[in-house]
Amino acid sequence: MPLNQKIFASSLAILFFVFVMDLARRKKLRVEYSILWSFTAAVIVVLVFWYDSLLLITKAIGAVLPTTTLFLFGLMFLLFLNLHFSVKLSELSEQVKNLAHEMALLTAKKGTRE
Amino acid sequence: MKVLIAIPARNEELNIGRVLDQIDSLYPAVPVLVVNDASQDSTACVVEQYPQVSMIRLPFWMGYGGALQTAYKYAYRNGYDAVVQMDADGQHDPRSIAALIENVQSADVVVGSRFLAKNDYHMTLFRRLGCRLLSRIGQSLTGMRITDPTSGFQALSRKALSLAIEDYYPMDYPDLDVLILMHRFRLKVVEIPVTMYPSADKTGMHEGLQVWYYAFKMILSIFVMMLRKS
Numbered sequence: 246m247p248l249n250q251k252i253f254a255s256s257l258a259i260l261f262f263v264f265v266m267d268l269a270r271r272k273k274l275r276v277e278y279s280i281l282w283s284f285t286a287a288v289i290v291v292l293v294f295w296y297d298s299l300l301l302i303t304k305a306i307g308a309v310l311p312t313t314t315l316f317l318f319g320l321m322f323l324l325f326l327n328l329h330f331s332v333k334l335s336e337l338s339e340q341v342k343n344l345a346h347e348m349a350l351l352t353a354k355k356g357t358r359e
Numbered sequence: 360m361k362v363l364i365a366i367p368a369r370n371e372e373l374n375i376g377r378v379l380d381q382i383d384s385l386y387p388a389v390p391v392l393v394v395n396d397a398s399q400d401s402t403a404c405v406v407e408q409y410p411q412v413s414m415i416r417l418p419f420w421m422g423y424g425g426a427l428q429t430a431y432k433y434a435y436r437n438g439y440d441a442v443v444q445m446d447a448d449g450q451h452d453p454r455s456i457a458a459l460i461e462n463v464q465s466a467d468v469v470v471g472s473r474f475l476a477k478n479d480y481h482m483t484l485f486r487r488l489g490c491r492l493l494s495r496i497g498q499s500l501t502g503m504r505i506t507d508p509t510s511g512f513q514a515l516s517r518k519a520l521s522l523a524i525e526d527y528y529p530m531d532y533p534d535l536d537v538l539i540l541m542h543r544f545r546l547k548v549v550e551i552p553v554t555m556y557p558s559a560d561k562t563g564m565h566e567g568l569q570v571w572y573y574a575f576k577m578i579l580s581i582f583v584m585m586l587r588k589s
Contacts, residue, residue: 339526342421342530343526345417345418345419345421345425346425346428346429346432348418349394349415349416349417349418350415350432350433350436353413353415353433354413354415355413356390356409356411356412356413356414358388358389358390358391358411358412359390359437
């Protein structure tokens with residue numbers, strides 16, 4: 246990997262990490278998610294400085310080009326991430342639904358027959 | 360037996376008054392609850408003109424399933440032995456409520472079927488075929504013969520309510536999947552003839568393009584229901 250590419254890619258990863266930490270500091274991002282994104286930035290840095298690891302993985306999965314490996318794992322990561330958010334959203338929807346029910350039941354207007 | 364008549368309602372200012380008048384004249388002693396599902400018209404104002412009717416206002420649009428479950432929770436917490444649920448748009452004839460109440464004393468879920476009685480209700484061929492298909496699916500999975508699996512005119516016993524208030528109650532189009540859920544919990548599900556009329560002024564939940572989403576969602580919901588431990 247040429248030096249300017251390494252510098253560019255690693256700088257992006259480090260900037261991303263700093264941005265994630267700042268979001269966590271300002272409580273815009275929950276700590277559990279900041280761990281995930283920090284790990285992602287770390288993986289990018291590792292791949293930049295240890296390019297051979299990418300070649301090893303490429304060979305292991307039977308791909309020809311390292312870019313194939315990057316795209317494949319990138320897409321899988323996004324797929325699982327979206328699935329994780331769907332699970333979280335389902336949980337939150339359920340909680341909101343139950344909260345709405347509780348609130349509605351507390352403010353119910355009883356008729357004269359009850 | 361302490362029975363509640365529950366009516367989920369959204370934007371039914373034109374129909375709800377007539378429905379409440381009919382119920383009032385036929386069952387003057389039975390408590391009625393309207394669950395106002397964040398209506399954007401004057402549904403709430405119309406209901407307020409009936410001081411004998413209880414009303415719950417949902418803070419945002421929760422849909423038919425959400426509104427129904429609110430009614431179930433209300434009934435369960437207030438010690439009701441059974442709930443009769445019906446639509447607010449005048450489709451369900453209140454005269455059939457008596458039969459639902461009578462039958463829920465010996466069953467857990469009483470489904471009012473428009474197909475077991477002579478009705479003026481006409482469905483499109485497409486929708487009738489869909490109903491038949493769901494019926495067949497229900498029968499092959501549970502042995503239950505339900506001719507009207509999409510009927511919202513039902514009565515639930517307290518035992519059925521105790522299940523219906525749980526988180527696994529399907530919010531989206533609670534129809535055949537709910538009946539299968541009840542069956543899996545070994546509740547007695549029966550069907551009786553009721554009178555229904557076509558909805559006068561709007562498309563129903565199972566009309567138009569929604570029917571495709573409904574069909575897909577129903578099959579998926581039933582599949583997931585069968586995968587769960589009973």
